[in-house]
Amino acid sequence: MDSGDRTMSTKQGERPEIIGRGTWYDKAAAELIEREKKLGRSLDCIRTESGLGASGIPHIGSLADVLRNHAVAQGVRIQGYDAEFIAFSDDKDGLRKVPVGLPDELEDWLGFPVSSIPDVLGGCHDSFGAHITSLLLEAVEVSGVDYTFMSGTKVYEEGVLNDEIVAIMENHGKIGTIIQEELGQEKYTDTLPYFAVCESCNRIYTTNAYRYVPEEQKLLYRCKGMEVKGRWLEGCDHEGEVDVTAGRGKLSWKVEFAARWHALDIRFEAYGKDIADSVRANDRICRDIFGWEPPMHVQYEMFLDRGGKKISKSAGNVFTPQVWHRYGSPQSLNLLILKRFVGTKSGSVEEIPPHMDELDDLEEVWFGKRKVKDPMENAKLRGLYEYVWMLNPPEEPGVHIPYNLLLNLAKVAPKGVEAKFIRDKLEDYGNLKDGDAGLERRIQYALNWIEDFGEPELHQVSLTAEEKKAISSLVAALGQATDEEAYQSSVFDVAREEGMRPGSFFQLLYGILLGKTRGPRFGPFTATMGKETVIAELKRAIDA
RNA sequence: GGGUCCGUAGCUCAGCAAGGUUUAGAGCGGUGGCCUCUUAAGCCAUUGGCCGAGGGUUCGAAUCCCUCCGGACCCGCCA
Numbered sequence: 001m002d003s004g005d006r007t008m009s010t011k012q013g014e015r016p017e018i019i020g021r022g023t024w025y026d027k028a029a030a031e032l033i034e035r036e037k038k039l040g041r042s043l044d045c046i047r048t049e050s051g052l053g054a055s056g057i058p059h060i061g062s063l064a065d066v067l068r069n070h071a072v073a074q075g076v077r078i079q080g081y082d083a084e085f086i087a088f089s090d091d092k093d094g095l096r097k098v099p100v101g102l103p104d105e106l107e108d109w110l111g112f113p114v115s116s117i118p119d120v121l122g123g124c125h126d127s128f129g130a131h132i133t134s135l136l137l138e139a140v141e142v143s144g145v146d147y148t149f150m151s152g153t154k155v156y157e158e159g160v161l162n163d164e165i166v167a168i169m170e171n172h173g174k175i176g177t178i179i180q181e182e183l184g185q186e187k188y189t190d191t192l193p194y195f196a197v198c199e200s201c202n203r204i205y206t207t208n209a210y211r212y213v214p215e216e217q218k219l220l221y222r223c224k225g226m227e228v229k230g231r232w233l234e235g236c237d238h239e240g241e242v243d244v245t246a247g248r249g250k251l252s253w254k255v256e257f258a259a260r261w262h263a264l265d266i267r268f269e270a271y272g273k274d275i276a277d278s279v280r281a282n283d284r285i286c287r288d289i290f291g292w293e294p295p296m297h298v299q300y301e302m303f304l305d306r307g308g309k310k311i312s313k314s315a316g317n318v319f320t321p322q323v324w325h326r327y328g329s330p331q332s333l334n335l336l337i338l339k340r341f342v343g344t345k346s347g348s349v350e351e352i353p354p355h356m357d358e359l360d361d362l363e364e365v366w367f368g369k370r371k372v373k374d375p376m377e378n379a380k381l382r383g384l385y386e387y388v389w390m391l392n393p394p395e396e397p398g399v400h401i402p403y404n405l406l407l408n409l410a411k412v413a414p415k416g417v418e419a420k421f422i423r424d425k426l427e428d429y430g431n432l433k434d435g436d437a438g439l440e441r442r443i444q445y446a447l448n449w450i451e452d453f454g455e456p457e458l459h460q461v462s463l464t465a466e467e468k469k470a471i472s473s474l475v476a477a478l479g480q481a482t483d484e485e486a487y488q489s490s491v492f493d494v495a496r497e498e499g500m501r502p503g504s505f506f507q508l509l510y511g512i513l514l515g516k517t518r519g520p521r522f523g524p525f526t527a528t529m530g531k532e533t534v535i536a537e538l539k540r541a542i543d544a
Numbered sequence: 545g546g547g548u549c550c551g552u553a554g555c556u557c558a559g560c561a562a563g564g565u566u567u568a569g570a571g572c573g574g575u576g577g578c579c580u581c582u583u584a585a586g587c588c589a590u591u592g593g594c595c596g597a598g599g600g601u602u603c604g605a606a607u608c609c610c611u612c613c614g615g616a617c618c619c620g621c622c623a
Contacts, residue, residue, distance in 0.1 A: 019562085027561075055623095096623065184546090184620070195623090205623080228622060253623050273548055273618050301549055302617070339558095354556090354571075376562070408585060429586060492581060506583055521584070 020078045021383025022376060024341045029075030032268050032296050039293050041267075046083045048073040048268040049260070049295075054091040054114050054129040054152075056099035057318045058136035060347040061272065061303040063143065064337045066136075068270045068300065070145045071338060071387050078391075085147050086264060087140065091115040091129035092152040092250040094195070094205040096228045101318070111203035111226075111233045113250075115153040129153075139321035142330045144390035150264075157247035164259035164290070165244050165251060168193065169212045169219065171289050178288060179254050182281040188254060196249035198223040200238035204249065207235070218243045257282035262290045270298040270341075303347040319347050327449045328352040329441070332359045334388045349453070353403035356445075359388065360400040367397045398438035401431050406446035412525065419443050467508060468542050470498040474509075475538050478531060487531070488523030512541040 020026025036043055050069040053062055069085060076083035092113050098106040102121070106128070109117040114129030125131040133151075140147065155161060168175060169192065176189035192209035196219065205228055211220040218241050225235035242248050251259055257279065260266065271279050276299055286294035324333045332355040336347075339358075362385040364370040365378070372378035386393055406422065413421040422443050426432050432439070477490035495505040509522065513534065526534045 022562090024561080090623095093623070185622095187622095226622075230621070275619090275623095276547070277619055278623090299548070341561095350556095357571085373565075377559095402585095405585060412584075425585085431586090489581080503582060510583080525584080 018376065018379045020075055021386055022379030023075075023383040023387060025071040025075040025338075025387060026078065026383065028072050028268075028296075028298065028341075029079055032072065033076060033079060033081060035296055036267060043081055045265075046073070046076045046081055046267050047086055047265055048076075048083065049086040049088055049264065049266045050269070052087055052089045052133060052136050053093075054089050054132045055093055055095055056132065057101070057320060058132065058139065059303070059318045059320055060324065060333070060337070062136055063139050063321045063333070064300075064303060065270070065272065066140050066145060066147070067143060067334060067337045068298075068341065069268070070147065070390075072268050072270070074387065074391055085145070086150055086266065087137070087145075087147040088150045088152065088155075088260065088264075089129070089133045090152050091127070091133060092156055092204075094203065094228075095128075096205065097231075111205040111228070113153065113197060113204045115151070116197075116202060135320075135322070139325070142321070142325060143334055144330065144392065146390070152250065153247075155260075156250055159245055159247065161251070161259045161263045162245040164263050165194070166217055167289055168251065168255050168259065168285070169217070169244055170214055172212060175255060175285060175289065178284050179281050182284060183254070183277050185254075188252070192219055193252035193255045194219060194244060194249055195252060196221045196240070196242040198236060198238055199240045199242075199248075201236040203233070203236075206233050207249075212244075213241075216243070217245055253278055254281055255285055258285035258290065258294070261295050262286060262292050266295045268296045270300055272302050273299050274302060298341065300341060319349075323349070324352065326452075327445050328356050329359070329445070331388050332356045334390075335359050335362070335384070338387050339384060349449075352449075353407070356403040356442075362388070363397050363400070366393060369397070396437060397434075399432065399434065399436050399442070401426065401439070401442060403442075403446070405429075405431075406442060407449060410443070410446040410450040413447075414530070418447055422446070466498065466500075470494055470500055470505065471508075471512075471538050471542055473498060475535050475542075478526070478535055478538075481531075484523035484527045486523075487526040488521065491522055509538075513537055 019030050032046065033043070036046065048069045050066045052058075052066070066087060073083040073085040092115060094111050095106065095109055095114055095117060096111075098104065098110070105120055106117070109128070114132065115127045117128035119125040119128050119131045121128065121131045125134060137149070172188070172192050175193060179185055179188045179193075190210075192212055194209050195204045196207045196209055197204045198207050198221075201223060203223070206223050206225050207221045208224050208226070209219045209221040213219065220239070220241050223235035223238040223240075225233050227233070250256065253275075257269075261269070261282070279297060279299075283294040283297075286292050321333060327349060332352065335358060336351055336355050361370070362381055365372055365381045366385040372381060405426075409422045409425050410418065419440070423432075423436075423439065426439075474490060474494045477494055478487060481487050481490050491505060491509070492502055494500075495502045498505075506522065513525075
């Protein structure tokens with residue numbers, strides 16, 4: 001037997017069944033279901049969860065966490081089991097720092113639960129936290145995610161976590177040890193992992209809970225202040241007590257995940273590596289305190305901006321989903337987020353054009369316009385397309401135009417008639433033969449891009465005396481010319497007369513008119529711009 | 545100190561968690577050409593890589609394991 005034969009037969013023999021839609025999410029969902037079966041738990045409803053930060057402008061990474069956890073829930077459904085995705089707003093968290101770009105008056109609200117801070121962003125919501133949450137939910141909805149919303153504040157008020165809170169309080173000694181062992185943090189060996197809202201000053205991060213009274217399920221606290229983000233928040237010295245089941249405080253992060261997972265019966269949660277340590281401690285609390293196997297986890301990398309810095313919710317230059325949606329479709333952002341699970345991803349506007357094009361390519365595959373030989377590869381691409389559309393792909397493909405082509409057209413489109421100009425050109429180029437579904441939206445994306453990032457024209461082009469003379473001649477020639485062909489010819493005529501190479505002359509012209517060394521064919525371009533406009537620009541360059 | 549990710553063509557990256565149509569792909573760039581006088585766009589062709597290094601597993605490794613080198617990030621306050 002030669003190796004070729006063996007290769008063929010072995011390969012065919014080993015080729016596994018395609019799981020679900022063939023993507024990472026299907027694999028994860030399959031593992032999750034398998035794990036739950038082994039644990040002997042109910043498969044009636046498999047829940048995944050994502051925590052929504054409510055203290056700063058939601059960025060791409062916040063949306064990514066939602067999309068990933070949601071995708072796994074969908075993967076579970078594909079395999080025939082019921083699943084639910086929970087979006088849990090951390091709106092009981094206290095404000096620790098004024099996020100860059102947000103009003104300074106938030107300074108006065110440091111340490112307050114964000115759900116108790118007034119909406120300083122326009123007063124259109126019940127609280128600052130509600131406003132922030134709504135920004136993320138808006139993006140989540142545009143992305144097409146179906147979710148069950150929960151507010152941390154409400155969850156505490158309704159007592160959903162009470163059993164877990166009590167168990168944690170009763171075992172706080174053991175928990176302090178776990179945290180100390182897993183994280184090396186000594187604090188909770190003598191402090192209870194619960195932040196009470198101070199009855200006197202209403203802040204949450206200034207209180208220190210020092211004693212638990214099991215008989216009354218209450219704890220004693222002192223508003224002694226705390227260091228938050230390298231800055232001391234002075235307490236009000238109030239001494240008080242709080243019923244831990246009354247929703248007037250919250251668990252520390254070091255234990256809250258565990259409580260949430262157990263109370264809400266969460267079976268899967270992917271998390272960013274920044275909270276890896278917390279997750280590890282919470283997993284142990286699930287096992288050691290609740291006697292319950294924690295959810296399956298997957299750790300993923302943080303989103304990076306172009307410079308390789310973490311996009312922080314509180315560090316300004318926030319690249320939000322809303323920003324992406326101004327220049328690219330929601331599905332193209334979903335693609336960026338979903339196409340790889342673990343690796344570091346860059347979140348910047350430069351990702352938009354390639355992802356718009358990649359999405360078009362996926363659509364070609366989905367609608368069978370592009371054939372993919374390998375069945376596994378084919379399934380993967382089609383599956384990814386489905387996840388990007390949240391399993392609701394469109395029935396008809398949209399028009400596919402390379403994003404850069406749209407940008408180039410948008411760049412040279414005459415003011416006032418941009419959309420028509422672009423459409424006409426695309427018609428000429430034959431890009432609209434299969435219809436124009438979604439074209440208006442694409443044109444708008446490109447126009448938005450050019451409006452915000454278009455290179456400013458070079459205002460100063462230093463001209464030699466010869467060049468000035470040539471430009472003057474051209475101005476004169478253009479004055480006589482009346483159509484595209486004549487405009488085009490004038491350039492060559494003048495170049496000949498002045499003894500210049502047409503090539504360099506064109507370069508000069510585009511430098512003046514577009515700030516670039518190349519540009520559209522001169523004749524039609526002049527017609528589009530308007531002869532008078534071009535002449536005015538050229539004169540300006542001579543005088544400069 | 546602990547941990548994660550990355551290293552593939554000049555550039556940006558895909559492929560790696562399902563090892564076998566992979567004698568390794570794409571886009572951009574470069575080069576040559578087409579579209580009536582060179583110039584955007586578009587189209588065609590072409591260029592280009594010891595898959596970071598070394599070892600291991602395997603009939604077979606860019607892909608899995610180990611070590612090392614280089615780059616980035618997270619944690620080591622708090623939440």
